[in-house]
Amino acid sequence: MKYSYYSGCTLRTKAKDLDAYARASAKALGFELEEIENWQCCGGVYPLGSDEIATKLSSVRALNEAKEKGQELVTLCSACHHVIKRVNDDMKNVEDIRTRANNYMKLEEPYAGETTVLHFLEVLRDRVGFDKLKEKVVNPLKGKKIGAYYGCLLLRPGKVLEFDNPENPKIMEDFIRAIGAEPVIYPYRNECCGGHIALKEKEMAGNMSDNIMNSAEGFGADMLITACPLCLYNMNKNSKSELPVYYFTELLAEALGVKEEVAK
């Protein structure tokens, strides 16, 4: 199975490992991520204004490229996923945005939200299947107590993201079970890490990340997993907690026995 893949700016620079572990794991699981050519940065933040058009075009280009190849579009970074999924929803359901964006795009056939956008975790759940993943695990992470950190961008608004139940999600816990570890459920798992506030107000981001990490630690987690480079940064860099935080793909690659391959 071949998917179009949107890596995004951070996965090509500061979060290369998030990307590399995902590619190696995909190969081990028998699917291929074909990176979109000349993708443009999603902008990191979904433009909320109903009159924002130009800021949505980079997503439309990626979506249309996947459509032309007849492939589903896979994302990995939480921010890219959030932006592209929401723009796709606009293109499908908001006539004004669809018309105006297509005026810029000048495509032979207008884009109207035809592409299916899947986060890498959704590929594991809905295309590969967690049962199948479990069968492919050669190095189960036995005895590890892992807290899933969802953050905001993958879950909300639930009606558009359709990722999981936004208040009581379980996809990452099911993932943790599939790789042989034990999930730790804690109340702050879908709270905000502070996001972009970290640029100008480190202390605020630090306090918010502390709340999350102390909550996870209090419920017995040995480590956290995330899909978001900014969450990882805030928790590693701005929080006072020492709880280790990993990209979920690193643990996936470890469980599938392909981690060493990536390190080379």
Added chain:
Amino acid sequence: METSFKSAELIREISGVNPYKCMKCGKCSASCPSYNEMDIKPHQFVSYVLNEDIESLVNSKSLWKCLSCFACVERCPRDVKPGKLIDAARQVVVRQKDQDYLSPNEIPELLDPDMPQQLLVSAFRKYRR
């Protein structure tokens, strides 16, 4: 100079929010992770638009404290979307000349080597036009 009425209309237009739908249950403020940092609280945003007191709203700290985490949007039982309202007020500010909240000149001293690009592009999109 735009009248307050016009600014209120503009915020309603950009946000697509109907402030009359709010029933003041306070769930948005109860959910907001930035509540303590805000001078105008999420459940109050609608009142400023309805009272056409846009001057206070656009000068509020809350514009820059909202993280767009969408907790208020998710939990609002009336689908009012307070987060979209405050984001529209923010846009009314940054769309004006010289009203950026972040200048590229400030970036070098704010940088640290681990900072993901995602942080910079997000901040640029939130803090300036």
